[in-house]
Amino acid sequence: MKFLIVGLGNFGASLAEKLTNQGNEVIGIDSSMARVDALKEKISHTICMNATDEYTVSGLPLKDTDVVIVAIGEDQGANVMATALFKNLNVKRLISRAINPLHEMVLKALGVDEILHPEEETAERWAKKLCLIGVIDSFELSEDYSLVEANVPTMYAGKKIKDLDFRNKFNILILTTIKKTVIQGNLGKTEIINKVQGVASAELVLEEDDILVLYGSNMDIKKFLNNY
Structure with missing residues (x-):
């Protein structure tokens, strides 16, 4: 896949490196030449430019880019302007970083596809969510093993775990x-929450809307998710 990451601070730089290491093409953009120079040997491409300038941004290979991630954190104004521009x-897919609830509200109003919160989520978790098909969340237990939440593949719906x-x-x-469970919320409104079902038995029948909690090596999980 091809990613464009705007803002090469701690989170943006870490995410850019992890995505590159997983075999993706990554273009990293920042207005700081020092940050660009620090990553030029670690990711696919680096560009020093102002991401709020429409003329220069329009010259980027956006049609060939699968995901644009606005990771600017220190300047909310620049974040919003760059997000609006993209x-x-x-x-194709726009993800932007939110600094606080008000900022998140503005990003939602702009219509971004997803919002990231680096203070709560690691670059490792986002790298998995972006690279592995169907991944909802993940937790890295070690360098090689993870717990991953993923959607049930359609082909496995209606089948028992033991048969798979x-x-x-x-x-x-x-x-x-x-x-996904429907509950009665405040003021009589219904809410949908995710409810953990306990240890999975061999007789459990998977349903299409279920979320699987998988354990295994990163290599095996990636192979499974990218091939269903």
């Missing part, structure tokens, strides 16, 4: 499933 240029033989076929374990 939105107006109709990029995950352990032998994919070398990963289904620890549990999470189901």
